[in-house]
Amino acid sequence: MNRCGWVNQDPLYLAYHDHEWGVPIYEDRLLFEYLNLEGAQAGLSWYTILKKRENYREAFDHFNPEKIVNYDQKKVEELLQNEGIVRNKLKINAVITNAHAFLKIVDEFGSFSDYIWSFVEGKTIQNHFKDLSEVPSKTELSDLLSKELKKRGFKFVGSTICYSFMQAVGMVNDHVMSCDCYKQMVNLHK
Numbered sequence: 001m002n003r004c005g006w007v008n009q010d011p012l013y014l015a016y017h018d019h020e021w022g023v024p025i026y027e028d029r030l031l032f033e034y035l036n037l038e039g040a041q042a043g044l045s046w047y048t049i050l051k052k053r054e055n056y057r058e059a060f061d062h063f064n065p066e067k068i069v070n071y072d073q074k075k076v077e078e079l080l081q082n083e084g085i086v087r088n089k090l091k092i093n094a095v096i097t098n099a100h101a102f103l104k105i106v107d108e109f110g111s112f113s114d115y116i117w118s119f120v121e122g123k124t125i126q127n128h129f130k131d132l133s134e135v136p137s138k139t140e141l142s143d144l145l146s147k148e149l150k151k152r153g154f155k156f157v158g159s160t161i162c163y164s165f166m167q168a169v170g171m172v173n174d175h176v177m178s179c180d181c182y183k184q185m186v187n188l189h190k
Contacts, residue, residue: 017181036094100153
């Protein structure tokens with residue numbers, strides 16, 4: 001199978017690339033999870049976070065924002081002792097802060113999905129990159145998304161993190177054209 005050049009041969013990573021990365025996600029809780037996991041990745045690799053993803057789900061109540069908004073200092077201390085996640089206090093507190101901001105968006109827009117997908121007018125942007133070197137780390141659109149999320153109180157949502165999020169949840173199709181997944185993603189939208 002032809003794949004994007006960034007994926008290694010670990011079965012976990014292959015499965016992520018082949019079945020998840022770039023597949024459009026519209027479910028609020030899952031979008032919240034991806035946004036926070038992309039934030040956890042800051043300064044690290046996605047592969048590091050992917051290997052810890054199940055631990056993150058367990059530690060953060062499967063990224064249920066209604067539960068996370070009630071986390072107290074005792075819970076933060078417990079998370080700081082959890083070796084299965086990145087034990088960074090700023091990143092842990094960001095998930096709690098983001099849960100509050102997320103719920104405000106849900107109240108205002110009816111769903112986080114409606115809000116987030118409005119940045120791409122509800123449909124995946126189909127890019128046509130021939131080589132991995134052409135794929136940007138951020139765009140004007142991710143700059144805008146970052147700015148808007150920060151304005152609404154989100155943390156760890158810089159432009160590069162936002163672009164990685166957009167790629168992961170299918171807001172943009174950044175599989176290179178030679179990757180077998182590229183055509184699958186294009187065909188999802190015909």
